[in-house]
Amino acid sequence: MANKFKRMLTAMLALVVVSTFATPLFAESGTTWRANNMVVNVTPSDNEYNFMIVADKDNGSLQTNFYYYETSNHVVQKTGGGAVHLIPVVNTAKVRGNWNPNGPYILGKSNYDVVYCCDAKTPSEAGVYYKRINLEDSEYYTEEQAKKIRAILTNAYPFISVKEMKDFLAANGFKPANELDTSEIISAVQGAIWSIANKDSGDKYDYLKTAKLNQKLGWGGYMNEVENTLTGGGYTTSTGAKERINTLKAFLLALPGVEAKDNQIVISNISFAKPVEATSNDLYTVAVNVELNHGADENDNIVLAAYIDGKQIGNAIRVGKATNYTLTLNAKANSTVKVVVSGTQNLEKGVYFYVPKPVDVDGDGIATSREVSQNLVGVANGETPIRAEADISFENVSFKSGEVSNISYMFINKETGEVKFMKKIDVNEGATSAPIISMEGYVSAMFMKQATSGMFWFSEEVDEEIQNATIACLKAHNPSYKGHNAIAFGAGNHTLEFKKNKFATYSFDGDVVYTENETVVEEEETVVEETGKNNKNNGNNKNKKNKNK
Numbered sequence: 001m002a003n004k005f006k007r008m009l010t011a012m013l014a015l016v017v018v019s020t021f022a023t024p025l026f027a028e029s030g031t032t033w034r035a036n037n038m039v040v041n042v043t044p045s046d047n048e049y050n051f052m053i054v055a056d057k058d059n060g061s062l063q064t065n066f067y068y069y070e071t072s073n074h075v076v077q078k079t080g081g082g083a084v085h086l087i088p089v090v091n092t093a094k095v096r097g098n099w100n101p102n103g104p105y106i107l108g109k110s111n112y113d114v115v116y117c118c119d120a121k122t123p124s125e126a127g128v129y130y131k132r133i134n135l136e137d138s139e140y141y142t143e144e145q146a147k148k149i150r151a152i153l154t155n156a157y158p159f160i161s162v163k164e165m166k167d168f169l170a171a172n173g174f175k176p177a178n179e180l181d182t183s184e185i186i187s188a189v190q191g192a193i194w195s196i197a198n199k200d201s202g203d204k205y206d207y208l209k210t211a212k213l214n215q216k217l218g219w220g221g222y223m224n225e226v227e228n229t230l231t232g233g234g235y236t237t238s239t240g241a242k243e244r245i246n247t248l249k250a251f252l253l254a255l256p257g258v259e260a261k262d263n264q265i266v267i268s269n270i271s272f273a274k275p276v277e278a279t280s281n282d283l284y285t286v287a288v289n290v291e292l293n294h295g296a297d298e299n300d301n302i303v304l305a306a307y308i309d310g311k312q313i314g315n316a317i318r319v320g321k322a323t324n325y326t327l328t329l330n331a332k333a334n335s336t337v338k339v340v341v342s343g344t345q346n347l348e349k350g351v352y353f354y355v356p357k358p359v360d361v362d363g364d365g366i367a368t369s370r371e372v373s374q375n376l377v378g379v380a381n382g383e384t385p386i387r388a389e390a391d392i393s394f395e396n397v398s399f400k401s402g403e404v405s406n407i408s409y410m411f412i413n414k415e416t417g418e419v420k421f422m423k424k425i426d427v428n429e430g431a432t433s434a435p436i437i438s439m440e441g442y443v444s445a446m447f448m449k450q451a452t453s454g455m456f457w458f459s460e461e462v463d464e465e466i467q468n469a470t471i472a473c474l475k476a477h478n479p480s481y482k483g484h485n486a487i488a489f490g491a492g493n494h495t496l497e498f499k500k501n502k503f504a505t506y507s508f509d510g511d512v513v514y515t516e517n518e519t520v521v522e523e524e525e526t527v528v529e530e531t532g533k534n535n536k537n538n539g540n541n542k543n544k545k546n547k548n549k
Helices: 143-154 162-171 175-179 182-197 239-253 464-477
Strands: 040-042 051-053 055-057 064-068 070-072 084-091 097-099 113-117 130-134 209-211 269-272 283-291 301-308 324-332 336-356 376-398 406-413 419-426 433-438 442-450 453-458 494-497 503-508 526-528
Touching: 040 055, 051 130, 064 084, 070 182, 084 182, 084 376, 113 182, 130 376, 143 182, 143 239, 143 336, 143 376, 162 175, 162 182, 175 239, 182 239, 269 336, 269 376, 283 336, 283 376, 301 324, 324 336, 406 464, 419 464, 433 442, 442 464, 453 464
Parallel strands: 324 526
Antiparallel strands: 040 097, 051 084, 055 064, 070 084, 084 113, 113 376, 130 336, 269 283, 283 324, 301 336, 336 376, 376 433, 376 503, 406 419, 406 442, 442 453, 494 503
C-alpha cells in the first residue's frame, strides 16, 4: 500500500550478528561427541517467547559463541554464504541457569531441540527469544508452502535417523540413496527448505561449493566423514557431492504436502464484540469469544483468565475439551479489557515454527520477525508453553450537532492495508455518543450517516488509497451507504461540509489506544461482572473456525 503506518514500540532487542562459522557438534557414527564439559548460562523468559538459540560469550569477550549441533560444509546458497548448520534451541521455561546438553540429540528426550533455518539471508542473533507456533500460523507462508515444508522435515534427518532416511529414499525410487553422507543430506534438506521459504528471492539454493574445514573442538565438531574435508580455509568443489545434493533437494521438493494434525499447538483466536452501553452504573457490556484450534486433554494445563485495567475478574477457567469459550465482561468506558490463555500443552510429534517477536528495526514502519533474527523450523514433541492474549480499549465519540442514524466500524491492517468490516449499529434517536473501538496493528475507521450525507473518522491519517478502500468496504457491507458524500479525517474536533452548503460539527473525545485483536463476533454466554463474580461457563459453543491469517 502507498502509505506505511508506524507502530509504536516500548522496547527494542539488543542484537549481535553471528559469524558464518561457529563451533558445531556431530553425534552420528564416525564422529566424536565432545559436549561433556560444555555449560551455557540460560536466562529464562517471562512470556510466550521462551525458546533461545544456544549461545554464550567466548572467554567473557564481546564475541558471541554459537553452539551448532552439526555443520555441513557444503554451501547451497546461490551466492556467498557459508556452511549449513543444524541449530540447537532450548526452552527457557524449563531450563534455568546453567544448561548442559544431556547427550546426542534424540527427539522428545533431549533437553534441547534441533532446528533448520528458514531465512536464507537473515542472520541468527544472540539473546533473542522465540515463540513456538504452528507452521500454518506463520506470517510468511501459504498453507501449501507449510505442507511442503512439513513433508520435507517429516522425512528428514535428524528427526529420523540417517539409516531411516536412506531407507525411505531408496523405497521411493531415489537411486543414489546409499551414496549420500550426512553432510550432503543436511545441505539438501536445508536447500529444499530455503527454496520454499524464500520462494520470492529468485535463488535456486543449489550446491555452490564445499568449505575446507578443520575438525573443531567444543560442542562436537565438523563431520569428519565428508568428502574433501581438508585442513586450512577456503573452498573447493565436488562434482559427486553437487549431483547428489541437487538431486536429493529436487526429490524432497517433489514430495506431496503433508497436512497438519488436529492436535497442533492450541493457539487462541480471541475476539471482541462491540461494547454495548449498559442501562446503569455507566458500564459497557463487552462480549469476548475465545476459539481454540482444539480442546485440551488431561496432560495439558491451560487456563483462561479475564482482566479489567490489570485486575483479574473472577476465577480463571480451566480449558477442557471444548474449543469455544465466551465471556461477557462489564466495564466502564476508557477501561482496558484483556483476556489471556496460558499454561502448558503436551505436544505430539509434529513440525513447528520458531519466530521472534516482530520489531520494526529498519524504521520502515512495518514490524517483522525477520528484522530481529532468523526464523527457524523443526520437529518437536513434549511439553510446550502456551500463551495468547488480546485486549480492547473503548471510548466515547460524541456528536455536538446533527443526528446520526447509523454507524459502521471498519479496521485497516497497518501492514497489508486490508480493510475489515466489523459492525454496523443503529444509533438511538437523539443519541449524542457512540463507542470508539481500537486495536493494535490496525487503523480504526468509523462511518457516520446523517440524512443524505455522512462522514468517515479514522484513528490516524491515511492516504487516498486507504480512504477509497475503506469506502469500497463500506459499500460492500452496508447497503444504506448508497454513495453518500463522505470526507475522511483524523481524530480531534472537525467541521464537515455536507452537500448544499450544510454544515455539521463533530467532536471526538479521548486518545485512541491500540490493543491486540483481529476479528469481532457477537456472542454472549457467560457474564463476568466487574465485582469479581464469575458465572459458570459451559464452553460448549463450537463455531466454525475462523483462523486469522
